[in-house]
Amino acid sequence: xxxxxxxxxxxxxxxxxxxxxxxxxxxxxxxxxxxxxxxxxxxxxxxxxxxxxxxxxxxxxxxxxxxxxxxxxxxxxxxxxxxxxxxxxxxxxxxxxxxxxxxxxxxxxxxxxxxxxxxxxxxxxxxxxxxxxxxxxxxxxxxxxxxxxxxxxxxxxxxxxxxxxxxxxxxxxxxxxxxxxxxxxxxxx
Amino acid sequence: xxxxxxxxxxxxxxxxxxxxxxxxxxxxxxxxxxxxxxxxxxxxxxxxxxxxxxxxxxxxxxxxxxxxxxxxxxxxxxxxxxxxxxxxxxxxxxxxxxxxxxxxxxxxxxxxxxxxxxxxxxxxxxxxxxxxxxxxx
Numbered sequence: 001x002x003x004x005x006x007x008x009x010x011x012x013x014x015x016x017x018x019x020x021x022x023x024x025x026x027x028x029x030x031x032x033x034x035x036x037x038x039x040x041x042x043x044x045x046x047x048x049x050x051x052x053x054x055x056x057x058x059x060x061x062x063x064x065x066x067x068x069x070x071x072x073x074x075x076x077x078x079x080x081x082x083x084x085x086x087x088x089x090x091x092x093x094x095x096x097x098x099x100x101x102x103x104x105x106x107x108x109x110x111x112x113x114x115x116x117x118x119x120x121x122x123x124x125x126x127x128x129x130x131x132x133x134x135x136x137x138x139x140x141x142x143x144x145x146x147x148x149x150x151x152x153x154x155x156x157x158x159x160x161x162x163x164x165x166x167x168x169x170x171x172x173x174x175x176x177x178x179x180x181x182x183x184x185x186x187x188x189x
Numbered sequence: 190x191x192x193x194x195x196x197x198x199x200x201x202x203x204x205x206x207x208x209x210x211x212x213x214x215x216x217x218x219x220x221x222x223x224x225x226x227x228x229x230x231x232x233x234x235x236x237x238x239x240x241x242x243x244x245x246x247x248x249x250x251x252x253x254x255x256x257x258x259x260x261x262x263x264x265x266x267x268x269x270x271x272x273x274x275x276x277x278x279x280x281x282x283x284x285x286x287x288x289x290x291x292x293x294x295x296x297x298x299x300x301x302x303x304x305x306x307x308x309x310x311x312x313x314x315x316x317x318x319x320x321x322x323x324x325x326x
Binding site: 005007008009011012014015016017018019020021022023024025026027028029030031032035036038039040042043046047050053054062063064066067068069070071072073074075076077078079082083088090091093094097098106108109110111114115116117120127128129130131132133134135136137138139140141142143144146147148150151152153154155156157159160161162164165166167168169170171172173174175176177178180 | 191192193194195196197198199200201202203204205206207208209210211212213214215216217218219220221222224225226227228230231232233234235236237238239240242243246251253254255257258259260261262264265266267268270271272273274275276277278279280281282283284285286287288289290292293294295296297298299300302303305306307308309310311312313314315316317318321324
């Protein structure tokens with residue numbers, strides 16, 4: 001049993017379980033899957049005077065804050081008791097691409113050579129951690145959702161706006177990885 | 190407390206998300222390089238599963254646990270902001286390797302520097318609030 005919970009799960013097991021989360025929220029209380037809106041709720045908590053322009057309603061969205069608190073707790077449970085000791089089994093091609101980017105340590109869920117506190121003093125860390133996070137936050141609000149709301153619930157309900165957003169996710173991601181990464185190649189070391 | 194059920198579902202979701210490795214920066218890099226089926230398999234099974242479940246909810250007129258009617262999301266039509274906002278999000282997704290759900294899950298998994306990713310994302314949201322009237326919609 002413990003073994004089963006320690007290993008990563010194949011996509012054909014975890015994918016359907018992720019997909020069931022959206023209808024589960026509907027059945028549990030007619031709530032719509034969409035995690036990025038919690039970002040504005042946390043902003044409103046920090047700056048209450050901005051609740052209105054942020055379009056945040058903490059009372060109405062309380063369920064979502066409980067939901068993301070759950071995401072955090074579920075991950076903590078994994079961290080303390082069921083952590084996968086092996087590196088993520090990405091493809092050989094990706095490994096070789098990442099080596100070319102100057103990454104040598106591919107252990108853990110994220111590359112520790114990029115995502116560490118000291119790196120916040122360097123261009124690379126600021127780019128991946130601060131600018132990356134900023135663009136995620138800005139983009140979700142401007143585009144009206146993220147991978148959960150648009151990518152899963154939106155596409156599952158054949159929502160045209162969500163399809164446009166998902167196309168945007170890939171335009172952005174592909175541009176960044178294939179055009180911008182090579183340009184800043186030297187700074188990535 | 191009525192909201193405990195969402196906390197419990199969140200615990201399930203956070204654990205599944207971690208086990209799926211969708212929260213891994215490495216998996217996101219692999220996805221944008223089309224070098225493995227993994228992320229596409231995840232999304233490609235998650236979406237039809239949700240679709241089927243939503244169809245069954247509609248067909249059998251399933252109500253919430255409290256007996257309320259279930260409403261499906263409103264239809265969204267063409268707007269520039271979906272594609273523009275989506276593209277900006279995509280830039281961030283490729284850099285930080287995490288969308289909002291995984292940011293919370295990565296912090297929970299001990300990657301504490303993602304607190305800075307979360308705070309930066311909140312700054313991005315605040316900045317959007319300040320400039321949104323000037324953006325094309």
